[in-house]
Structure formats: C-alpha cells, structure tokens
Amino acid sequence: MASSTLEESVRPAEPRDLRQIADIYAYYVTESVATFELEPPGVDEWRERYAAVTGAGLPFLVAEDEGRVAGYAYCSPWKTRPAYRHTVEDSIYLAQWARGRGLSGVLLDALLDRATAAGIREMIAVIADSGDPASAALHRKRGFTEAGRLRRVGCKHGRRLDTMLLQRSLMDD
Template sequence: MLIRDATPADAAAIAAIYNDAVAHTTAVWNDTPVDADDRRAWMQARMAQGYPVLVAEAGGQVLGYASFGDWRAFAGYRHTVEHSVYVHPGARGQGVGRALLLALIARARAAGKHVMVAAVEAGNTPSIALHESLGFVRTGLMPQVGAKFGRWLDLAFLQLRLDDRAAP
C-alpha cells in the first residue's frame, strides 16, 4: 500500500468513497452525494490553504483518503487541526485508516501544528479505538447534536497533542 498526495485524477474515487459513507454510515453527517467536480474543488481548496489530501493506493485502486484542515476559523486556533479519514468499504479493517492517520499525524507535526482533533460519531467504536490506539484521548461528548437515518447522533471529541511546546 502506498500513501501519497492526492491528484485531481483521484477525485472520482474519492467521491465514490465519500458517497458510500453518506449513504451507509454515520461517519459523515451529510445526506447529499457529491461528484468528482465537487471533490476536485474541495481538494483544491484544502491544498490552497496548505493542507494535505492523501490517498492510500494499492494495485492502482484508491482504498481510502484523508485530510486535515482548520479546526475553527479564528486565529487563536491556528495551531489546531481537525482531520477526516474515509476508507473504501471493501478495504475496511485492513490497516488503511491507520496508515492514513499516521501519515496525517506526521504531516501535521511537520506543519508545526500542536493539536489534532477528531470528531467521531460516538457509536463508531472502531474509529474511536483506532484513534485511542494512536494516542488520542477522549476530551468530550456532545449528545444529540446531529441526526441521520432517523435518529439523533452523539459526537465524541478526541485529541492528540502533537508536540510538547510549552508556548506557541
């Protein structure tokens, strides 16, 4: 498996993975599928801000993708990023998410970020376990802040301190 920077040619595969999450999971709290043009625009916006979009690839197939961006849009939060990782349904449980998240953590450290935040649907125990196995700690729970598939969803927050700086 190769972890690499995404290119515009990956947009259709990224859209397909995202759309599967929209249709079948609570990993993304959106009900609207996207197309390749939407994902190309999203990738361009992320990259224009200096943030990575990574893909995991094997045998010419995109198995998953990941990115991070601003956690909040205020200057005081500039040292903190929030990430997302999505894996093709046929590749889940095979280490793709772990490899992508490890690569994102390395990129965030290289960019001088201090904290990486994960916002995970509280019932997504595999994602929470993955994050905790990489050193993320649970920092909060927001009950019933989302809705999908006719039910309320709780949002769990986890964070990873990326460095030991005493001050920014």
C-alpha cells in the same frame, strides 16, 4: 496489497483521485452515520475541498492499491478564526473493499506525521457515536484522548446521535 507495502501505498492526493474519493465518501453519506452530510458531494465540491486543504498547506493523502484509491485522509482547519490556525480536524475514509487490512492506521500515522511537519500543534477527531467503536479505538491507539461529547447534535437515518471529540497534541510547548 501486502501489509509490508501498506506504508508505501500512501501518497499525496492528486486532482485525478477526486472521482474515486467522491465514490468512497458517497457510501458513508448514504449508508452510514459516520458523517452527518445527507447528500454526497460531487467531484466539483471535492475539487473545492481539495483546493482548500492543499491551499492551506495541509496534507490530503490517498492510499493506493493497484492503481485504485483504497482510502484517503486529510485534515482541515478546525475553525476559521486565526487563533485556531495550528489546530485541525482529521477525516479518514476507506473504500469498502479495502477495510480490515490496517489501512486506516497507516493513513492516520502518515497524516499525523505530515500535519506535524506542516506546523500543526493539535488534531481533533470528531466521531459520531454510532455504537461502532472502531474509529475511536483507531484514534486512541495513536494517543488521542477524549476531550468532550456533544449530545444528540446529529440526526441521520432516524437516529439522534452524539459526537465524541478526541484530541491529540502533535508538539510539546
């Protein structure tokens, strides 16, 4: 994928993408602490997640490279109570073979644009503090600021982990 076409590779996810999305995410579930899930969700679970996100009018995007899903990004409601209806949490994951090309930034930029168009006012990033600064740096570069830290709330692969909460306002009041 040439960098001049990275933006052009992003499109709305479709049900046919869910098998590849499940495969991408499974790596992070089993091999990393980027997510606190312990068992990779199957395609049926991804169908439910996809339906919930798109049914709420929120963006669910993929980046494609030669017909393969190279990564995906979506946002989901931050909380279910109605007062939180304009606040979402973002999720971005790349296939291992697609890392290092700036695709995370392209996906996050597209997600921010589409979330704003959907009327979202605040986006939250919940980032496991694993010692890898990449996700926090990606978000900070796009205007997210640290809103808090939850200490030792996750336990995975024998590690007690903090989560950082980063936040970005998408609209001025």
